[in-house]
Amino acid sequence: MSRPTVDDGTVPPGGGQAGSAPLLGGAPEPTIFELSHPGRSAWSFRTTGIPETPLADLIPADQLRPEPPALAEVSERDLVAHVTRLTHRQFSVDLGAYPLGSCTMKYNPKVCDTVASLPGLTAVHPSAPASLTQGWLALLVELEEALCAVTGMAAATLQPAAGAAGELTGLLLMRAWHRSRGEDRHKVIIPDSAHGTNPASVTLGGYEVVTVPSDPRGCVDMRALRTVLDGDVAGIMLTNPNTLGLFEEDIAEIASAVHEVGGLLYYDGANLNAILGIVRPGDMGFDVVHLNLHKTFATPHGGGGPGAGPVAVSERLAPFLPGPRPVRLDGDGLEPSYGWAVPDQSIGRMHSWHGNALVLARALAYILLHGRDGLRQVAEVAVLNANWIRHRLSGTYDVPFDRPCMHEVVLSVRDLRREHGVRAMDVAKAMLDTGFHAPTVSFPLIVEEALMIEPTETESPQTLASLATALEAIAAQARRDPDALHAAPRTTPVGRVDEARAARRLIATFDAR
Amino acid sequence: MATYIPHTDDEIATMLASLGLTSLDELFSSIPEAIRVHGALELAAGVGEPDALAHLESLADRNGRQGHGLVCFAGGGAYDHEIPSVTRALAGRSEFVTSYTPYQAEVAQGVLQALFEYQTMVARLFGLPLANASLYDGASATVEAVNLGVAASGRPLVWLSEGIHPHWRQVVVTCATGTGHEITTVPLSGGTTRWPAPGPGGPPGVIVVGQPNYLGYLEDLTAARAVCDATGAVLVVAADPVAAGVLCSPGAQGADVVVGEGQAFGSPLGFGGPYLGLFACREEHVRRLPGRLVGETVDTAGRRAYVTTLRTREQDIRREKATSNVCTNQTLMAITAAIQLAWLGTAGLAEMARRCARATHFLFDALMAIDGVVPYADAPFLRECAVRLPVPAATVVDRMADAGFLAGVDLAGTYDGGDHALLVTATERRTRQEIDAYVAAFTKAVA
Numbered sequence: 001m002s003r004p005t006v007d008d009g010t011v012p013p014g015g016g017q018a019g020s021a022p023l024l025g026g027a028p029e030p031t032i033f034e035l036s037h038p039g040r041s042a043w044s045f046r047t048t049g050i051p052e053t054p055l056a057d058l059i060p061a062d063q064l065r066p067e068p069p070a071l072a073e074v075s076e077r078d079l080v081a082h083v084t085r086l087t088h089r090q091f092s093v094d095l096g097a098y099p100l101g102s103c104t105m106k107y108n109p110k111v112c113d114t115v116a117s118l119p120g121l122t123a124v125h126p127s128a129p130a131s132l133t134q135g136w137l138a139l140l141v142e143l144e145e146a147l148c149a150v151t152g153m154a155a156a157t158l159q160p161a162a163g164a165a166g167e168l169t170g171l172l173l174m175r176a177w178h179r180s181r182g183e184d185r186h187k188v189i190i191p192d193s194a195h196g197t198n199p200a201s202v203t204l205g206g207y208e209v210v211t212v213p214s215d216p217r218g219c220v221d222m223r224a225l226r227t228v229l230d231g232d233v234a235g236i237m238l239t240n241p242n243t244l245g246l247f248e249e250d251i252a253e254i255a256s257a258v259h260e261v262g263g264l265l266y267y268d269g270a271n272l273n274a275i276l277g278i279v280r281p282g283d284m285g286f287d288v289v290h291l292n293l294h295k296t297f298a299t300p301h302g303g304g305g306p307g308a309g310p311v312a313v314s315e316r317l318a319p320f321l322p323g324p325r326p327v328r329l330d331g332d333g334l335e336p337s338y339g340w341a342v343p344d345q346s347i348g349r350m351h352s353w354h355g356n357a358l359v360l361a362r363a364l365a366y367i368l369l370h371g372r373d374g375l376r377q378v379a380e381v382a383v384l385n386a387n388w389i390r391h392r393l394s395g396t397y398d399v400p401f402d403r404p405c406m407h408e409v410v411l412s413v414r415d416l417r418r419e420h421g422v423r424a425m426d427v428a429k430a431m432l433d434t435g436f437h438a439p440t441v442s443f444p445l446i447v448e449e450a451l452m453i454e455p456t457e458t459e460s461p462q463t464l465a466s467l468a469t470a471l472e473a474i475a476a477q478a479r480r481d482p483d484a485l486h487a488a489p490r491t492t493p494v495g496r497v498d499e500a501r502a503a504r505r506l507i508a509t510f511d512a513r
Numbered sequence: 514m515a516t517y518i519p520h521t522d523d524e525i526a527t528m529l530a531s532l533g534l535t536s537l538d539e540l541f542s543s544i545p546e547a548i549r550v551h552g553a554l555e556l557a558a559g560v561g562e563p564d565a566l567a568h569l570e571s572l573a574d575r576n577g578r579q580g581h582g583l584v585c586f587a588g589g590g591a592y593d594h595e596i597p598s599v600t601r602a603l604a605g606r607s608e609f610v611t612s613y614t615p616y617q618a619e620v621a622q623g624v625l626q627a628l629f630e631y632q633t634m635v636a637r638l639f640g641l642p643l644a645n646a647s648l649y650d651g652a653s654a655t656v657e658a659v660n661l662g663v664a665a666s667g668r669p670l671v672w673l674s675e676g677i678h679p680h681w682r683q684v685v686v687t688c689a690t691g692t693g694h695e696i697t698t699v700p701l702s703g704g705t706t707r708w709p710a711p712g713p714g715g716p717p718g719v720i721v722v723g724q725p726n727y728l729g730y731l732e733d734l735t736a737a738r739a740v741c742d743a744t745g746a747v748l749v750v751a752a753d754p755v756a757a758g759v760l761c762s763p764g765a766q767g768a769d770v771v772v773g774e775g776q777a778f779g780s781p782l783g784f785g786g787p788y789l790g791l792f793a794c795r796e797e798h799v800r801r802l803p804g805r806l807v808g809e810t811v812d813t814a815g816r817r818a819y820v821t822t823l824r825t826r827e828q829d830i831r832r833e834k835a836t837s838n839v840c841t842n843q844t845l846m847a848i849t850a851a852i853q854l855a856w857l858g859t860a861g862l863a864e865m866a867r868r869c870a871r872a873t874h875f876l877f878d879a880l881m882a883i884d885g886v887v888p889y890a891d892a893p894f895l896r897e898c899a900v901r902l903p904v905p906a907a908t909v910v911d912r913m914a915d916a917g918f919l920a921g922v923d924l925a926g927t928y929d930g931g932d933h934a935l936l937v938t939a940t941e942r943r944t945r946q947e948i949d950a951y952v953a954a955f956t957k958a959v960a
Binding site (some may be wrong): 049125203 | 537578599653788809848907923
């Protein structure tokens with residue numbers, strides 16, 4: 001399949017397009033272990049002038065291993081060539097649009113890389129006392145305040161290292177709050193459209209999952225919700241907009257119903273990008289909010305981490321936050337000073353240190369760059385882009401919930417499956433040949449053969465048109481020559497991989513080969 | 514204000530028109546008016562790149578003493594190791610930085626193969642057959658190991674050595690409020706863990722011990738293994754991965770699970786993150802393994818390929834029955850570690866460990882010549898040592914900062930007698946000149 005062009009006249013021509021195919025790395029790359037050559041090396045250390053005492057003179061000889069662990073023996077030149085070839089076998093946002101629904105794969109401003117490599121930030125040891133880390137503490141306090149402003153909450157912890165860690169933190173906060181009131185509740189409600197981390201976190205939080213169905217409009221079924229609400233419900237976890245890309249319009253009613261039985265509302269911030277500056281979780285009635293800084297604030301994703309999943313809470317939950325927390329101290333100096341404080345009824349600690357600090361620094365930079373107006377524009381254009389895609393593709397693909405969406409749209413390939421045996425995964429694999437990443441596939445679970453598309457605000461109208469044209473061409477091919485799609489992708493460094501074999505005959509290290 | 518949105522006003526108007534809309538506001542008509550933001554968020558207006566950078570630089574300049582960085586003699590799970598240009602350059606490649614979890618393996622072979630190489634290196638380092646693609650940090654790896662051990666043994670009682678990093682122990686205890694695991698801290702005696710006989714609570718399901726422990730002392734893993742053999746407990750060793758370059762591998766000494774903090778391999782101190790949690794285990798625990806795992810397979814043409822595997826353990830499929838809620842790992846840090854370990858190589862890692870050990874022992878000997886400075890305990894140590902002081906550790910840290918040093922980690926509030934004790938390390942980056950100057954300043958600081 002050749003690279004599509006903007007040809008439908010709905011957007012002005014010209015302008016850059018973010019897409020690239022095929023990737024360069026067509027040749028297989030040996031592992032670093034196969035590139036090893038005995039005696040070859042790359043390392044060098046400082047000249048220190050410290051006496052070279054044998055190790056056996058310093059510690060008991062029986063504690064020493066007879067041989068060092070085998071790693072690799074390569075020259076620096078070999079290492080650079082190897083890793084560079086690996087990068088040629090890797091798609092990324094910098095190369096092209098990555099419309100992976102629920103993941104917010106937006107462009108990551110390069111200035112944030114510069115921030116994360118400032119020596120005054122990178123060289124600071126995390127155990128250094130507050131008097132030697134005033135800059136870091138000020139940064140963390142400033143970020144916490146900005147996140148509270150964005151979410152409409154009172155206080156936040158920056159410790160959780162990722163969204164799922166934030167979820168668990170939030171659930172432990174809910175547990176501590178109920179306990180402080182002498183209550184021991186057992187159930188947490190989750191809609192059937194929720195991310196899989198939600199139920200897994202609920203279990204680790206010591207709660208039982210109660211699933212509520214979605215109604216025909218794709219939102220929480222209020223009637224079903226009311227039947228499961230009782231005094232044993234600790235709270236409900238919601239993503240709003242939800243994973244169908246739809247805003248839960250009844251959120252105020254849901255909030256009061258949950259609060260009426262003494263439960264709390266947890267906001268999964270995976271989809272916060274859609275509502276920046278438009279509506280705040282705090283104003284919707286949420287008590288606990290986690291944010292995914294790698295998504296909404298582009299810190300970026302790093303191939304699957306590091307992320308950062310701060311948790312913001314309402315006033316009544318603030319005394320339970322993990323500690324120590326960075327705080328601004330009252331002082332009479334010209335410049336404010338900062339220190340650490342452990343909240344009265346703190347649940348404890350959720351990270352080895354203070355959270356993924358350099359990720360947090362990137363997020364603050366992103367917020368400063370955008371400011372109040374810029375963040376609102378992010379949401380506006382993210383939602384505009386998603387609706388443009390929905391509108392453009394609604395004649396080509398089935399749209400199970402066909403009404404205006406927020407930042408992402410969920411399509412279904414069920415008709416193509418029924419009529420031509422083409423599945424969502426086939427469409428996704430064919431997308432890889434067009435220079436774009438595939439959408440999220442087979443999620444949410446409540447939509448048959450789902451394709452979840454989140455274009456984000458940083459993709460241009462030209463890129464969107466090109467993306468849509470590619471998806472239309474794939475649908476046409478599905479009708480004309482479905483087998484061709486089963487054989488996709490063709491232009492990627494490897495063809496479709498055998499996932500079943502990987503699980504059946506596990507080879508998780510080079511030594512297991 | 515900086516903008517990363519490419520659209521012109523005309524393009525926005527055209528797109529809105531194609532949707533039958535006239536304003537961006539109309540896109541949000543499904544959001545009830547009553548709960549909307551009226552006016553603007555309480556944030557400053559956006560600024561351009563130079564202004565944002567200047568602000569962050571001004572914050573960075575407020576760290577250290579009077580804006581000067583400190584020569585680092587502190588460790589305690591975060592170490593000032595060499596990060597060569599090659600590691601910085603390769604780990605900063607945007608193909609790694611700006612991609613996501615390799616859901617589509619056909620366009621993610623770069624990340625997947627790098628993680629496969631990482632898993633191999635971690636497994637070899639710890640002497641176990643299997644390692645995952647990393648967890649968040651040392652603390653989260655320990656929590657996951659405890660969860661695995663409890664599930665495998667069927668017993669929720671956990672014996673946690675006091676020699677485990679105090680913060681990691683706090684995280685384990687915090688997470689246990691959700692899982693209901695019963696955590697008993699086994700105190701140090703003479704610097705190392707003395708395992709008791711099982712009490713009224715019965716035998717433990719999991720025991721967790723450091724190697725070396727947080728205070729730098731070498732533990733007797735054979736004794737820990739014997740406790741496990743007698744009780745059926747799962748042995749979790751929290752190992753310093755640099756020390757593992759020269760010490761007997763925990764796997765060879767009977768560990769079922771080995772966890773660790775991987776920061777030493779290419780991640781800067783960075784005020785504590787992002788780092789990465791190392792996690793290796795025996796094959797029998799593979800179905801309970803937390804986090805991502807990369808496996809080798811083939812593509813349709815029979816070519817070698819890599820893919821995330823055994824995903825039925827994971828929460829997107831297994832939901833509330835998943836082995837863990839960990840969805841992302843610390844891929845970029847894991848790739849960085851793989852690059853750094855390849856740069857070090859077989860000989861370089863061992864040499865780095867030897868250099869750390871020699872520098873720390875050289876420093877220790879010099880400190881022992883100072884009046885009133887004595888060892889915290891009388892046990893062998895490798896590359897980190899705890900010392901008792903005649904004055905509060907906080908005073909020493911403060912005075913040493915004036916001389917340009919981060920003296921060590923103040924043990925106040927974490928160990929018996931800790932307010933007059935300091936944890937000190939000298940990595941391969943510390944020169945004799947720096948150590949001599951440190952010792953001279955230290956002599957004055959404790960006087």
